[in-house]
Amino acid sequence: xxxxxxxxxxxxxxxxxxxxxxxxxxxxxxxxxxxxxxxxxxxxxxxxxxxxxxxxxxxxxxxxxxxxxxxxxxxxxxxxxxxxxxxxxxxxxxxxxxxxxxxxxxxxxxxxxxxxxxxxxxxxxxxxxxxxxxxxxxxxxxxxxxxxxxxxxxxxxxxxxxxxxxxxxxxxxxxxxxxxxxxxxxxxxxxxxxxxxxxxxxxxxxxxxxxxxxxxxxxxxxxxxxx
Amino acid sequence: xxxxxxxxxxxxxxxxxxxxxxxxxxxxxxxxxxxxxxxxxxxxxxxxxxxxxxxxxxxxxxxxxxxxxxxxxxxxxxxxxxxxxxxxxxxxxxxxxxxxxxxxxxxxxxxxxxxxxxxxxxxxxxxxxxxxxxxxxxxxxxxxxxxxxxxxxxxxxxxxxxxxxxxxxxxxxxxxxxxxxxxxxxxxxxxxxxxxxxxxxxxxxxxxxxxxxxxxxxxxxxxxxxx
DNA sequence: AAACAGACCAATATCAAAATGGTTTGACCA
DNA sequence: TGGTCAAACCATTTTGATATTGGTCTGTTT
Numbered sequence: 001x002x003x004x005x006x007x008x009x010x011x012x013x014x015x016x017x018x019x020x021x022x023x024x025x026x027x028x029x030x031x032x033x034x035x036x037x038x039x040x041x042x043x044x045x046x047x048x049x050x051x052x053x054x055x056x057x058x059x060x061x062x063x064x065x066x067x068x069x070x071x072x073x074x075x076x077x078x079x080x081x082x083x084x085x086x087x088x089x090x091x092x093x094x095x096x097x098x099x100x101x102x103x104x105x106x107x108x109x110x111x112x113x114x115x116x117x118x119x120x121x122x123x124x125x126x127x128x129x130x131x132x133x134x135x136x137x138x139x140x141x142x143x144x145x146x147x148x149x150x151x152x153x154x155x156x157x158x159x160x161x162x163x164x165x166x167x168x169x170x171x172x173x174x175x176x177x178x179x180x181x182x183x184x185x186x187x188x189x190x191x192x193x194x195x196x197x198x199x200x201x202x203x204x205x206x207x208x209x210x211x212x213x214x215x216x217x218x219x220x221x222x223x224x225x226x227x
Numbered sequence: 228x229x230x231x232x233x234x235x236x237x238x239x240x241x242x243x244x245x246x247x248x249x250x251x252x253x254x255x256x257x258x259x260x261x262x263x264x265x266x267x268x269x270x271x272x273x274x275x276x277x278x279x280x281x282x283x284x285x286x287x288x289x290x291x292x293x294x295x296x297x298x299x300x301x302x303x304x305x306x307x308x309x310x311x312x313x314x315x316x317x318x319x320x321x322x323x324x325x326x327x328x329x330x331x332x333x334x335x336x337x338x339x340x341x342x343x344x345x346x347x348x349x350x351x352x353x354x355x356x357x358x359x360x361x362x363x364x365x366x367x368x369x370x371x372x373x374x375x376x377x378x379x380x381x382x383x384x385x386x387x388x389x390x391x392x393x394x395x396x397x398x399x400x401x402x403x404x405x406x407x408x409x410x411x412x413x414x415x416x417x418x419x420x421x422x423x424x425x426x427x428x429x430x431x432x433x434x435x436x437x438x439x440x441x442x443x444x445x446x447x448x449x450x451x452x453x454x
Numbered sequence: 455a456a457a458c459a460g461a462c463c464a465a466t467a468t469c470a471a472a473a474t475g476g477t478t479t480g481a482c483c484a
Numbered sequence: 485t486g487g488t489c490a491a492a493c494c495a496t497t498t499t500g501a502t503a504t505t506g507g508t509c510t511g512t513t514t
Contacts, residue, residue: 032504032505032506033505033506033507034504034505034506043457043458043459044458044459045457045458045459046457046458048506048507051506059365062505062506062507063465063466063505063506064463064464064465064466064505064506064507065464065465065466065467065504065505065506066465066466066467066504066505066506067466067467067504067505067506068505068506088381088382092380092381092382092383093382095334095380095383096380096382096383096386099327099330099331099333099334099383100326100327100330100386103326103327103330104326106326107322107326138286153319153322153323154315154319155315155319155320155323155390155393156319156322156323156326158389159323159327159386159389159390162385162386162389163382163386166382259473259474259475260474260475260476261473261474261475270488270489270490271489271490272488272489272490273488273489275475275476278475289474289475289476290474290475290496290497291474291475291476291494291495291496291497292473292474292475292495292496292497292498293474293475293496293497293498294473294474294475294497294498295474295475
């Protein structure tokens with residue numbers, strides 16, 4: 001027993017030294033198991049035991065067909081938004097929106113440019129004049145996207161894009177109760193409030209207006225299920 | 228002149244009718260241009276002009292090699308984090324973290340489970356005992372990821388993953404000034420504060436502790452450039 | 455009983471060929 | 485002269501067959 005345990009730790013150290021000598025880069029790929037076990041002079045079973053320990057420590061991660069990689073964790077984000085859409089309940093989506101979009105409105109008020117504001121104004125206007133739910137949703141979507149663009153932060157814009165795709169694919173098909181959006185749709189005033197606060201360069205008011213808008217959207221969409 | 232303008236709008240209407248008759252699904256793919264122009268009985272040039280107008284309206288989007296798709300906007304998120312990493316300056320990354328992570332801490336305090344807390348405690352402990360910067364960063368990363376997991380929101384977790392990947396790839400290689408992390412590293416107390424607030428189920432305090440931590444990280448990392 | 459080598463499996467990468475949106479060219483026509 | 489059209493060409497992406505890779509099982513050996 002002691003003998004085999006010593007051997008196991010010995011194999012792990014052999015592997016550790018190999019990684020240190022090679023000065024593996026982050027996310028660098030290790031040689032395939034079949035090559036590596038030969039290179040280290042140990043059997044594939046021994047090698048796999050050592051790899052398993054390093055994986056448990058979070059030093060490497062493995063994936064069938066791809067290989068073994070040096071790094072702290074497997075990359076969970078699959079970019080398969082369809083997968084996310086299936087996994088996410090609508091309440092999760094609205095929760096994520098309420099966590100992120102007010103902050104984006106805040107940054108939009110701080111960093112937005114004149115052309116950002118013009119685009120937002122255009123979206124608000126076309127949203128009001130929409131004669132079809134599908135067109136309305138399109139410009140409502142463009143409005144929120146314009147706010148994201150106004151943050152002037154490419155990373156935030158990208159994150160919002162994925163959030164937005166998931167939102168659209170979960171909400172799509174809902175809201176067919178009425179054929180046309182009403183003239184006095186509640187969102188119109190809320191859009192105006194968000195727009196005004198951002199143009200006034202008032203971050204806190206912009207965030208609060210966005211929260212109010214999202215609360216309204218949430219209550220309008222999920223009230224049937226809540227009560 | 229009037230004649231050609233009329234023809235142009237006529238082509239657009241022809242295309243609109245085609246889409247309505249087919250009842251295109253969201254993100255549905257249109258036939259290839261070469262087939263569609265034949266099917267509609269117009270030249271490819273005319274078809275492309277009509278498609279261009281619909282694209283300007285945000286009704287469709289096109290991509291070389293992929294096709295023409297029905298939907299409000301091109302899908303910007305390429306999931307190519309490497310691209311984002313090149314496009315994003317470090318200040319954008321820290322800005323995005325300060326926008327999102329405090330909200331996640333808040334939700335973690337609301338929704339976290341006992342096993343989430345245990346994982347967070349483990350990360351904090353192993354972070355303190357790290358004898359190497361790389362190991363320290365690994366457990367610091369795991370700690371923030373545990374907070375994301377505690378939100379119990381798959382969408383937020385996924386968004387945080389991409390944010391995190393970009394962060395790691397831009398920050399990687401920095402911070403080689405000292406060989407080992409100091410025993411009294413400032414982040415240790417900050418991690419404790421975040422962990423305590425979350426376990427105490429105090430959302431506002433958790434968010435504030437996270438903001439403090441991120442401010443500290445930002446000042447420590449980018450002070451050389453700011454002054 | 456444990457370790458090993460080989461074979462097999464499912465998932466992924468790889469690479470050439472086909473497909474697709476975008477552009478240019480030259481002929482044709484009003 | 486200005487516009488239209490068809491064909492060719494380009495860069496990018498998809499597709500499909502093949503090779504590669506981590507994970508697993510089996511029979512043999514020690």
